[in-house]
Amino acid sequence: MIGKEKALEILKKALSYSQADQTEAVLLGERSYLTGFANNYIHRNVGSEDYQFNVRVAFGKKIGAASSNIADEESIQKVIKDAETIAKFQKDNPDFVSFAKPEEAKFDSKLGYAESTAECDAEKRAIIAKKIIDRSKKFGFNASGTVETATQEFAVMNSLGVERYAVRTVASVKGVIMGDTSSGYSKESNIDIDKIDVEKVAEESVSIADKGRNPEPIEPGKYEVILTPYAVAEFISHMLYLSLNARALKEGSSFLINNFGKKLLGDNITMFDDGFSKLTIPMPFDFEGVPKKKVVFFENGIAKEVVYDTLTAYREGKESTGHSLPQPSPYSPYPMNFIMQGGAGNVDDMISHVKHGLFVQRFWYTNVMDPRKLVITGMTRDGLFLIENGKITRPLQNMRFTESIITALNNVSEISKSVKVVYDMAPVSVPYLRINNFTFTGKTEF
Amino acid sequence: MQDIVESALLSAKRAGASYADVRIVEQEVEEISTKNGSVDALKRSYTKGFGVRVIFNGAWGFSSSFRMTNDEAEKVAEEAVAIAKASSMTKIEDVSLADIEIFQDDVKQSVKINPFSVSLSKKINLLLEADKLMKIPGVIVRSGSMYFLSEVKTFASSEGSYIKQERIVSGAGISSIATDGREIQIRSYPSSFGGDYQRKGYELVEEYKFLNNAERIAKESVALLKAKPCPSGVMDIVLGGAQLALQVHESAGHPTELDRVLGEEASFAGTSFLTPDKLGKFRYGSDIVNITADATIPEALGGFAYDDEGVKAKRIYLVKNGLFVGYLNSRETAKKLKLEPMGAMRAQSWNFMPIIRMTSINLEPGDKTLDELIAGVDHGIYMDTNKSWSIDQNRLNFQFGTEIGWEIKNGKIQDMVKNPTYTGITYEFWRSCDAIANKDFWHVWGVPNCGKGEPMQTMQVSHGVAPARFRNVKVGVLK
Numbered sequence: 001m002i003g004k005e006k007a008l009e010i011l012k013k014a015l016s017y018s019q020a021d022q023t024e025a026v027l028l029g030e031r032s033y034l035t036g037f038a039n040n041y042i043h044r045n046v047g048s049e050d051y052q053f054n055v056r057v058a059f060g061k062k063i064g065a066a067s068s069n070i071a072d073e074e075s076i077q078k079v080i081k082d083a084e085t086i087a088k089f090q091k092d093n094p095d096f097v098s099f100a101k102p103e104e105a106k107f108d109s110k111l112g113y114a115e116s117t118a119e120c121d122a123e124k125r126a127i128i129a130k131k132i133i134d135r136s137k138k139f140g141f142n143a144s145g146t147v148e149t150a151t152q153e154f155a156v157m158n159s160l161g162v163e164r165y166a167v168r169t170v171a172s173v174k175g176v177i178m179g180d181t182s183s184g185y186s187k188e189s190n191i192d193i194d195k196i197d198v199e200k201v202a203e204e205s206v207s208i209a210d211k212g213r214n215p216e217p218i219e220p221g222k223y224e225v226i227l228t229p230y231a232v233a234e235f236i237s238h239m240l241y242l243s244l245n246a247r248a249l250k251e252g253s254s255f256l257i258n259n260f261g262k263k264l265l266g267d268n269i270t271m272f273d274d275g276f277s278k279l280t281i282p283m284p285f286d287f288e289g290v291p292k293k294k295v296v297f298f299e300n301g302i303a304k305e306v307v308y309d310t311l312t313a314y315r316e317g318k319e320s321t322g323h324s325l326p327q328p329s330p331y332s333p334y335p336m337n338f339i340m341q342g343g344a345g346n347v348d349d350m351i352s353h354v355k356h357g358l359f360v361q362r363f364w365y366t367n368v369m370d371p372r373k374l375v376i377t378g379m380t381r382d383g384l385f386l387i388e389n390g391k392i393t394r395p396l397q398n399m400r401f402t403e404s405i406i407t408a409l410n411n412v413s414e415i416s417k418s419v420k421v422v423y424d425m426a427p428v429s430v431p432y433l434r435i436n437n438f439t440f441t442g443k444t445e446f
Numbered sequence: 447m448q449d450i451v452e453s454a455l456l457s458a459k460r461a462g463a464s465y466a467d468v469r470i471v472e473q474e475v476e477e478i479s480t481k482n483g484s485v486d487a488l489k490r491s492y493t494k495g496f497g498v499r500v501i502f503n504g505a506w507g508f509s510s511s512f513r514m515t516n517d518e519a520e521k522v523a524e525e526a527v528a529i530a531k532a533s534s535m536t537k538i539e540d541v542s543l544a545d546i547e548i549f550q551d552d553v554k555q556s557v558k559i560n561p562f563s564v565s566l567s568k569k570i571n572l573l574l575e576a577d578k579l580m581k582i583p584g585v586i587v588r589s590g591s592m593y594f595l596s597e598v599k600t601f602a603s604s605e606g607s608y609i610k611q612e613r614i615v616s617g618a619g620i621s622s623i624a625t626d627g628r629e630i631q632i633r634s635y636p637s638s639f640g641g642d643y644q645r646k647g648y649e650l651v652e653e654y655k656f657l658n659n660a661e662r663i664a665k666e667s668v669a670l671l672k673a674k675p676c677p678s679g680v681m682d683i684v685l686g687g688a689q690l691a692l693q694v695h696e697s698a699g700h701p702t703e704l705d706r707v708l709g710e711e712a713s714f715a716g717t718s719f720l721t722p723d724k725l726g727k728f729r730y731g732s733d734i735v736n737i738t739a740d741a742t743i744p745e746a747l748g749g750f751a752y753d754d755e756g757v758k759a760k761r762i763y764l765v766k767n768g769l770f771v772g773y774l775n776s777r778e779t780a781k782k783l784k785l786e787p788m789g790a791m792r793a794q795s796w797n798f799m800p801i802i803r804m805t806s807i808n809l810e811p812g813d814k815t816l817d818e819l820i821a822g823v824d825h826g827i828y829m830d831t832n833k834s835w836s837i838d839q840n841r842l843n844f845q846f847g848t849e850i851g852w853e854i855k856n857g858k859i860q861d862m863v864k865n866p867t868y869t870g871i872t873y874e875f876w877r878s879c880d881a882i883a884n885k886d887f888w889h890v891w892g893v894p895n896c897g898k899g900e901p902m903q904t905m906q907v908s909h910g911v912a913p914a915r916f917r918n919v920k921v922g923v924l925k
Contacts, residue, residue: 032901069494126533148901174713379837444838
């Protein structure tokens with residue numbers, strides 16, 4: 001990787017070449033490795049190191065952007081020149097006020113960094129994969145999955161005085177166990193690969209596949225459900241870009257419009273974003289260099305606030321909450337460390353409270369049917385079970401659900417104390433949920 | 447360039463690789479997006495690097511770098527071999543590749559108007575003029591976008607392939623989102639999610655005549671707010687091309703990818719109901735359903751001259767007269783099933799290992815006109831332009847939503863309906879297809895964002911389709 005000193009030196013150089021009123025330079029680097037396995041052997045094993053050197057310049061309210069994956073002297077000058085040329089052809093953006101203004105913030109630039117992840121080699125990844133494969137073989141299954149490590153560098157500098165650098169690591173181990181009639185899923189993510197309990201991943205994914213053998217069909221309809229954190233994350237993630245940000249307010253997709261201070265979700269629902277929380281893969285600042293602020297979306301069901309980047313904040317005379325994506329982005333701002341507060345239950349107790357319902361290990365291929373009402377459709381996958389009189393009794397064939405996130409979060413009767421980080425591009429930390437009247441609308445053949 | 451190729455291949459060989467290939471990719475992209483009368487984003491990006499894929503001790507390894515030096519090429523090749531060595535710790539059998547013809551070639555792409563030679567102000571002005579035409583009461587978000595790509599890719603293998611290919615891609619679209627404070631409705635042109643994309647120059651943008659269509663879609667987005675909800679029930683549907691393209695994509699393209707079928711994508715994308723025992727035997731659709739994979743269609747987004755294993759582009763049948771007859775494959779998966787490699791291996795860029803991807807997957811045209819399709823429906827819905835999609839991991843149960851629909855009664859188009867949706871099981875749906883519009887209605891739609899693989903790769907693919915009619919489909923999941 002490049003390291004703090006070199007990264008900031010590149011950005012400083014970029015600023016020095018710019019003739020613009022304001023200039024922002026960002027260097028994003030990632031060294032990533034993925035060991036993929038399927039049919040009980042490693043079939044894909046890849047490594048990559050790449051950088052994105054992004055520049056934005058502003059002449060008045062005209063903004064231009066350019067980027068390159070090469071940050072040598074010649075490229076730096078070319079990227080600055082390209083951004084300047086683009087800006088000159090631009091029309092004014094009336095919403096633009098300024099790039100990020102500097103603010104005091106103290107944090108450890110290695111807050112989310114673990115040496116063990118950064119140094120993990122191909123052999124160590126293969127040993128982890130083999131543990132899951134070996135467990136799967138004992139049950140006559142085919143193991144699939146991934147062992148991933150990434151070291152990510154973030155450096156931001158602008159002509160107003162912002163200067164930030166951080167490095168973090170992310171490791172994930174996933175098992176998807178395939179049987180003739182069933183499948184099972186488990187995934188753990190952590191900044192430190194040595195803190196991932198590989199045996200637990202193997203155990204959970206294999207045991208779900210084992211319990212899921214010979215599933216029976218069930219008719220669609222309304223069911224009480226226990227959703228694992230995997231299912232909860234897949235379901236409610238759509239809310240993050242459709243509702244919980246300032247862009248969604250302006251563009252009309254958010255159900256929070258004109259509803260702040262009102263109780264929109266159940267009393268037991270509290271959700272927030274916190275880049276410094278121990279419940280997430282931490283990130284001290286955003287891609288404009290603004291330090292992360294804790295943003296509470298819902299407190300006991302009452303709508304409180306949403307996330308902002310500089311464009312959406314400054315135009316309203318507010319401060320950015322530190323939630324910009326790499327700019328320019330049509331999806332910014334975005335909650336990058338979403339957390340749903342845990343409750344008091346544990347999953348076994350939650351199951352014991354269900355008289356007739358379903359246990360959903362995972363949802364898959366979800367998509368939005370109605371953005372304002374947050375109606376989502378998708379399939380169950382890798383484990384669907386019937387719960388009768390407080391016990392999981394038999395495996396079921398997969399079904400399609402079509403349900404509103406708002407409705408579902410008004411029907412939550414129990415929340416687990418434990419909150420799990422589900423990492424897929426960005427961390428989403430959520431508990432198990434028990435939800436009444438969850439709507440299933442179709443079925444499939446397996 | 448040649449130095450890097452030679453250094454990587456020699457280094458891989460020295461380290462003991464039995465096979466190696468190198469891809470050097472250089473991509474330049476220009477993206478423009480406008481929103482509500484101003485330029486939302488305007489960006490030029492550039493990437494260049496190389497990836498080395500090796501087989502060592504019968505297992506795969508891949509590594510890549512952006513540092514374009516001979517020393518780095520040697521280092522990356524060595525790392526690819528070290529990674530392959532680790533892969534072999536779990537090996538069950540040696541990787542084996544089907545034989546292919548070896549080519550040395552230099553493929554250029556000619557376009558009428560090089561999109562990078564057109565001034566930014568001309569592009570911006572066109573989008574902002576379209577934006578202005580969409581500014582009518584009720585419309586809350588007016589947006590437009592253009593995308594241009596110039597790519598040069600060099601592929602070389604230890605078997606002697608040396609192929610350089612050029613690609614130029616253009617894409618553009620506009621959309622209007624309307625609200626009445628309670629709901630939002632969207633209309634797009636010429637298709638949703640960024641419009642249409644083809645291997646063409648700026649002429650694509652001019653052909654689409656955005657200024658003739660901007661006001662119409664704005665009015666439609668507002669009209670949808672007051673339109674009646676799509677009825678629910680089992681009825682006939684006619685799908686327009688922009689929607690049918692995605693239906694083909696999800697229910698014909700993905701399930702015929704042989705890596706999925708063999709379980710290699712089980713960890714993420716899933717598997718497929720089209721298992722090898724069904725090849726040549728399974729009735730996928732009605733007799734009139736013919737689906738091809740054709741990378742040779744000029745200007746199609748999913749087309750090319752050679753894939754990323756150096757296999758020359760081909761046209762094959764996936765479904766012939768309703769029977770499932772073919773797979774999209776790689777050299778490795780073709781060998782496993784004793785099939786001919788058909789050239790479907792592609793990688794997003796230099797830093798990704800190629801995987802099986804759709805090329806241009808096409809529903810071949812039928813013999814009807816659109817009016818004839820509609821005239822044959824007593825009660826049903828004509829739906830077009832995709833709004834949402836979802837399908838299970840075996841590619842059986844699907845549910846789609848479209849931006850707009852019109853009720854059909856007694857063979858005639860009637861009222862506009864909002865939030866149309868339909869759902870079904872793939873083979874039941876295609877078996878219910880009883881009419882397809884003719885070649886005059888056939889168009890190859892570009893889909894620029896097909897996601898697959900781990901690490902996730904985004905691929906540009908395409909689908910040639912004409913509107914088609916389906917009988918007895920479950921319509922209207924939303925109440």
